[in-house]
Amino acid sequence: MRSQQGAIVCRSLTKAYDGRTVVDDVSFEVAAGTITGFVGANGAGKTTTMRMLLGLVAPTSGIALVDGRPYRELASPRRRVGAVVDGPGAHPGHSARLHLSVLATASGLPGRRVDEVLDLVELTEHAGRRVGGFSMGMLQRLAIAGALLGDPGVLILDEPANGLDPPGILWMRDLLRGLAADGRALLVSSHLLAELAEVADRVLIIDRGRLLADEPLDQLLDGTRVVEMRCADAAAMLRAVTARDLRADLEDDFLVIHGMSAREAGELAVAQGAGPVHWLTERTSTFEEVYFRLAGPQVDPREAS
Ligand SMILES: Nc1ncnc2c1ncn2[C@@H]1O[C@H](COP(=O)(O)OP(=O)(O)OP(=O)(O)O)[C@@H](O)[C@H]1O
Known part of the structure; x- marks a missing residue:
């Protein structure tokens, strides 16, 4: 088991764009060895929160820590935190293997990890193919492979099941559970509420920038x-x-x-x-009912199937 060092911490995290607050005083922690689901409608503030944790967006106020430090202060950040926020970001002309090799070299990670992560995401047989020809599901797998290159203790995954077919979703579920069972801290956002209910230990519900719930899944559903x-x-x-x-x-x-x-x-x-x-x-209650009870009727249920 990894130690508590894998935790994610947000305290009073706030982001405003042009005077409009899109993440509003958000505080939560993700413990090592657990999966926290991050649920919210379009524009609720999930991605912005994740981007602040990853040092891609500067908070207006509050703090976002990974392993006890702001991302930009981490030594060897790829060994500490793996992220999927905007797909794999691969050059369409590169093969999957070349893309991962470039990432590994740029981050000072051993080249042998490339084949290990390709195997982990079951892309080995496609490793030599151009990424430009990949399906959405394959791109998601490649993005996850990139996140796992440094064998990090923290994973921040924005909609990782996006574009996956039903077998892919089952595969993703098992992968996430396995990663948490190894002691990693996972923050996973999704619109697929039922899907998160299958894997999350704890659930954060965010609506228009504000955290409406931060509870163990069982408690949320048994209420x-x-x-x-x-x-x-x-x-x-x-x-x-x-x-x-x-x-x-x-x-x-x-x-x-x-x-x-x-x-x-x-x-x-x-x-x-x-x-x-x-x-x-x-x-x-189903997870959907809990969500709409907390988030209120302004959320269109058709957007959160
Ligand atoms: N760079 C930016 N400049 C101005 N507004 C922004 C910027 N980035 C995000 N926003 C706004 O902040 C709000 C929160 O967006 P965010 O992407 O964090 O939501 P989300 O919960 O991830 O939504 P989705 O599920 O649609 O990805 C939205 O209203 C969005 O338009």
């Missing part, structure tokens, strides 16, 4: 009960539920009620004369 119900008079049931200040969504005759047990819902339906009840089931 509320949800009842799904079909009954003869769903509109009457909806009125009864909202009169109790609980949230409910009605689509045709299908009701989703937040914060109530199945037993309570069944009894309420009887008391309100909304029955008979045709269907009643209780579950915990």
Whole structure:
């Protein structure tokens, strides 16, 4: 196991462009050996936060530390932190192997790492091909290979599953879990909320620059009960539920009620004369429901499938 030195720390991190605050007083930590998911709608501030951690954008105020230091003060930064923020940044005429060799040489890393990381991202058989002909998924793998070249203890990955097909997504999931199991600290952003729920230990939810949640995944999902119900008079049931200040969504005759047990819902339906009840089931909130409850209705659910 690696030591705690792999941690990522942001304290009161703030960025304003032309007087518009796009990252607003954001504080969080990522411990070694864990994956923190970073979720937010388009323009929420994920990439800007990551770019500040990587020394690519200067904070307006606050601090962003990797291994206890600002990125620009790290000795051998590629050995400390690997990042995927803007794809692999490879010359389209270069082969995957040449691209990684150039990166390794520029960063003083041993050439043998090139074949090791190509193998790790399962690109060995394409290593001699021109990057210009790569699919989105292959480019993502190449970007990850570049991030892993220095065998860093910290990984900052902006939408790493972008462009991957379903087998690629499964592969990515296993890779991320394995990297964390080796003791690395991972900060991983995604629009694919369900995908993050599969790998993250902790979840940050950011909305319009502000952190809305920083919680262990289990806690985030266990917070509320949800009842799904079909009954003869769903509109009457909806009125009864909202009169109790609980949230409910009605689509045709299908009701989703937040914060109530199945037993309570069944009894309420009887008391309100909304029955008979045709269907009643209780579950915990989905990650999407938690996200939209916290982020509010201004976020279009279609953008965060
Ligand atoms: N260099 C810049 N100059 C001005 N505004 C910027 C700059 N970079 C980012 N922004 C703005 O900051 C806000 C946050 O952008 P950011 O890219 O961090 O969001 P994001 O959560 O990563 O979104 P996405 O999921 O779409 O990548 C956006 O409104 C964006 O337009």
